[in-house]
Structure formats: structure tokens, C-alpha cells
Amino acid sequence: MIRQWTLLILLMISVWTGAAQAATDATALPADSVYRSALTLRDQAEGLFTPASLRGHPVIVSMIYASCPEACPLTIDAIKQIRAAVKSRTGHAAPQVVLVSFDPVHDTVQALAGMASVHQLPYPVWRLARPEQGDVRAFAATLGVSYRMRPNGDFSHNIEIVLLDADGRIVASTSKLGTPDPDFVDRVSRISAHTAAASPRLP
Numbered sequence: 001m002i003r004q005w006t007l008l009i010l011l012m013i014s015v016w017t018g019a020a021q022a023a024t025d026a027t028a029l030p031a032d033s034v035y036r037s038a039l040t041l042r043d044q045a046e047g048l049f050t051p052a053s054l055r056g057h058p059v060i061v062s063m064i065y066a067s068c069p070e071a072c073p074l075t076i077d078a079i080k081q082i083r084a085a086v087k088s089r090t091g092h093a094a095p096q097v098v099l100v101s102f103d104p105v106h107d108t109v110q111a112l113a114g115m116a117s118v119h120q121l122p123y124p125v126w127r128l129a130r131p132e133q134g135d136v137r138a139f140a141a142t143l144g145v146s147y148r149m150r151p152n153g154d155f156s157h158n159i160e161i162v163l164l165d166a167d168g169r170i171v172a173s174t175s176k177l178g179t180p181d182p183d184f185v186d187r188v189s190r191i192s193a194h195t196a197a198a199s200p201r202l203p
Helices: 002-027 071-090 109-118 136-143 182-195
Strands: 040-043 059-064 096-101 126-133 147-149 155-157 161-164 170-174
Touching: 040 109, 059 071, 059 136, 071 096, 071 161, 071 182, 096 136, 109 126, 136 170, 161 182, 170 182
Parallel strands: 059 096, 096 126
Antiparallel strands: 040 126, 059 161, 147 155, 161 170
């Protein structure tokens, strides 16, 4: 009898372990997911989050620094134009925007909140975040962003506006400023329309 109970318990443990492993495999991030980053971020509303916490809906991501005199404001304007074009085309809200700072020394939560206020970026549609832990340069590299600090404290950097799918895979990117990149708008429109039913409505 004891042996039967032991075998039953072992069988139940085996089934539970197998189910748990299957669940883990089902939720594992793809190998090419940006969300595999170990970065920990804090946004302008003091919210602490990781890239992986964004999983489940498409996101537009770019990198900035709060004291940027020209390129970063132009990047923000470009993303606003992209979101407006997507809303006009599809009738659905464009994805949430996450802007990650590569200047955590100076970009405090207050600095990012000030930047959001100046550019009228409503939270949580727009999340401006500073790295708290992890390798921000490695995260930038996955997006195709490179940067270096100049002697005056400013940064030279390229511009990449990246569209991530629900699993954090890069599906489109653009460096075009001024007028929206039509190919990028098309990709954002398609993914927005596809996920509209499942995604929260954003203004």
C-alpha cells in the first residue's frame, strides 16, 4: 500500500513538473527578442519595470537623453507624426512608446518628467525611462543605436526608431525625420490593426 502511494506521489510530481516545464517553454522569449535584456528601468512616473514586462503588445522604442538639443526632440516629433499617421489610417491607436535614456548619470526621474512635460507626452502612452541596472550600451546595440559622450557632456548618437512585436522582436526600424517613413508607418499600421482587439486603447 505504501509502495502504491509512493508511486502515485511520484507520478503526480512527474506530471506537475512536466506541465510546469511546458508552461515555461510556452512563455519563453524568442532568441532574437530585445526583451531578453537584463536591463531594469525607471520611468518618469517612478515606475520600475523591465523590457520583458512590455511583452504582450507591440511597442515603439527609441533612445534619447533629456538635455539633447536637437536630435532627440526631432525623434519625438517623428514618432508623434508616425502615431498620428497610423491613427488616421487605421482608426486604431498606435503602439505605446518607450524612450530609454543612455545618460543615466544626468537623466533623473525629474529630468525625464520635465522632458515629457515640455514635449506634451502623456503617461503611460509615452514612457521615458532611465536605466537603474544592467548594460544600457548592450541594449542600445540590439536596437542599432550607438553613442559616445563629447568633451562638453553632450552625446553624439544615431537615431533609430524601432517597432517591436508582442514578443519583443524587431519588425521594422527607421531613421527618417521630418516626414513619416511610409514603409515604417505601413508596418506599424498593420501590426496595430492586427492587435487592436487585444491591446488597450491609447489616445
